[in-house]
Amino acid sequence: MTSATPTTPLHDLADADLATLPDTLEAPSYQRSALTPSIVHLGVGGFHRAHLAVYVDDLCQRGNTDWAIVGAGVMPGDVRMADALLTQRGLYALISRGAETTTRIIGSIVDFVHVAGLDDTDGADELIARIADPATKIVSLTITEGGYPVHDDSGLFDADRAANSAAFQILVRGLDRRRRSGGGPLTVVSCDNIVHNGRVTRTATIGVADTVGDDLTDWIREHVRFPNSMVDRITPATTDADREWLAAEHGLVDRWPVVAEPFRQWVLEDDFATAMPPFADVGVLVTDDVEPYEILKLRMLNASHSCLAYLAALAGFQLVDEVLRDDDFREFVGAFMRDEAAPVLPAVPGVDVAAYAAELLERFANPAIGDQIARLCLDGSSKFPKFLLPTVRAQLDAGGSIRFAALALAGWCRYLQGRDDGGHAIELAHDPLLADLTGFAAAADTDPAVFLSNKTVFGDDLGADARFAPAFVDAFTSLQASGVRSTVAACIGR
Template sequence: MTQHQHTNALVTGLNQQSLAQLPSHVDTPSYDRSAVKAGIVHIGVGGFHRAHQAVYVNELLKTPGSEQWGICGVGLLEGNRGLRDILKQQDYLYTLTVRHPDGKIDNKVIGSMIDFLFAPEDKQAVINKLAHSDTKIVSLTITEGGYNFNPATGEFDYSNPDIINDINNPNDPITAFGYITAALKLRKEQGLGAFTVQSCDNIQHNGNVTRKMLLAFATEQDKNLSEWIEQNVSFPNAMVDRITPVSKKSDIDYVVDAYGVSDEWPITCESFTQWVIEDTFSDSRPNWDVVGAQFVTDVTPYETMKIRLLNAGHSVLGLLGSIHGYGTIDETVSDELFATYLRAFMDKEVTPNLEPLEGIDLQSYKDTLIERFANPNIKDSLARICSESSAKLPKFLIATINENLVQGRDVSLATLVIATWCLYSDKGVSEKGEKLEIQDAMYKELNSYAQETQTSPIAFLKLTSLFGKLEHNETFTAEYKKSIAALYAPNSKIKAIMQAVLEQKSN
């Protein structure tokens, strides 16, 4: 997002001082921000963190006695410089526009972040902050890619040049693991207890994954330290959920009109929010349950439900919709055929693999999902949904396919999505001839394998780091070849193919 000068030169920028002049309908921090300490250091301050965890903290800070739970943000990448500059200029305040499906809007200013450190400028300052005795929780939203595991094996990737740097240069880290390990080493040397490492990323068993990857890294760097981490550091699993589109210029304009101040990096999100957290912390923790989070002993079934229904559902709409030429999730699911296809996928291919959950009515959860996807006030782009599909689909969709194949169940709906991903990676254009905006760390491999499809229909499946042994499963490959033949036929139309698969499914 670029800095924005509103046409009205009299508009003040958002900061601590301008809070007083906001209209009464804007919910502002009612607590004394100068008394707040950073008990949480958050690495990877993106839109999702600012619409989710930071909002729970903001609400908690309104409860007396919670002032030790403020957030210090950390940006590890050069690309975070602009965000740092904007947040600093705004006293780390930002606006949150919560858009309900019925058009109602809640306007909030979030004040839970009280500082932001930009690692490329001062690495030691970040290590010291993480190691500080006030820091009880180090939380992460570093996307799937940031955890540095091989998607097919789930093992740590030691070949990553940044990881090689961090293992050999403990005091000059680049990655989240490098910083966290350096800080834990300092804590151990100073006789301080460990902090909790809390992943807030959309990854199944995110705490277990973080633990496994950090220990793999630390063992390679310092065996003694790694044993101390294993014994002292908690990595609670959590399930997180809130749809948060990328901020656009129209969001900036909206804030000026609604608030009378300008915010250069506002956040818009849906009204639904969910956070289910495993109650295992190394040290004290915030009472997030007071403000709507749920502490449980086992997060697994909750996250499985969400990843297989919501995240996979997003990918189903994202890939099929992109090929048809739609641009956003709400536009796609408002098309009855796409909504029917998605619901059939959720009911017939996902639900049979899910176990019943306390406090969750699965049918109404699925109804709510479709309502959330159809929210016309949340313009979530398909390009964002499809970005980094190589990191998402093995967990979201391919896992469901594998389970159904083991159980001898039909996988035709999900198979069409995988075949569509091949076409998407190969041609990169919609049926309308528009170039698709594809962002994926594995794009070169995806494209090169997909391009062989004309000569070998299952070429794409030979990318075993993503598909494992699917190319050898005859039931799957028979279905996949059928989808590929239909998609690659001259003048093929995705909607006609979807219709045919739905009809086959109901027979």
């Protein structure tokens, strides 16, 4: 990435007058002091700031000042985001990189509350008060797929995980205070990659509320709505190089900018407790049935990312676009979508699935955003059961192909052994089950089928399946004997 000569003096988002920013930046045209904070968002990371916050900023730019955001971090590590956004008055730069690069200052986040865990009573009370405030009409969440205390296999509430879930404990306390103070109806919107994410959020919320008692559950059933949604925008982790580029190209100091692809999509169920913001006016698809769009995106885009991630790490790749420039890996992920994911998808209104798959390959191959393989490797135990295994089970029922999925999962097992094909140590990405997974992976060295005995990930069925278990063992054995490149080539028939 090339940079221009730094502009002097630098404009610091901590105190810069938006009217004096360089013309190369698109800045808010609205008066931020006139905005009404009516959305509380739990889990402010890169994706939220490249997605929901941008749609809300679009509304603000159109003169609708009723829907500003109060961001919230409910994990100890969120203190860095809190410091950055509070220092910068909620402002940040969104760098959109594709055929062209544009930079836009987003102003829709007007405050931030940090809760450093359930023991942080002051922070928790401030956030509870925000949720209970009658001015708040929406609570939205981006807390990752593993942040919902609901069992993947049964869809039932998981009380053990819920006890340690700051997000849901605080949400329910906020709903309880809202009920007691007459704060009125509320809509809770999940923006995480989960099929039926609204239904899952409702299950988790009511499960926690049941422990409170005092008619709270009945009040939630009557006054709180949980619409389903599908969200999409590839948003890699921010790097120091991105900060340096902003300073050099635009003379801008931003402690935590966001980089994203130009494409963005939001499909939202029309099921709000009060009037929905006019999201349809800014490109959101509002529909009565989100499920087909959810399944399409999760089983094509998200599953493909996971299928690539660990095999690419074993081959020594660092960036997703580099992998897509390798003919064998590109054919592998394309064949997975064409031969395994697509045939068992439900019909999606208005979508040509083959064209959608081709578009995904082009998005993955975008060299401008520098999407990291390490990002895709995060939280495999939360992702595979939701993104890939439904396709595996559907193909097993249909007697169809499973070889690409089996190789992807074998690649995950090899990755968890901690060394790539060059013998270099791999810094394993975060996973909530990492200690257990590495134990299963180590045992797989002599008995590959052991890895499938992790029922938290694979359930009771896949490890004993007469087709899938041998396919996994064969793929893993080939990775051990021949390496990832030869195994991928053989899988695609080369």
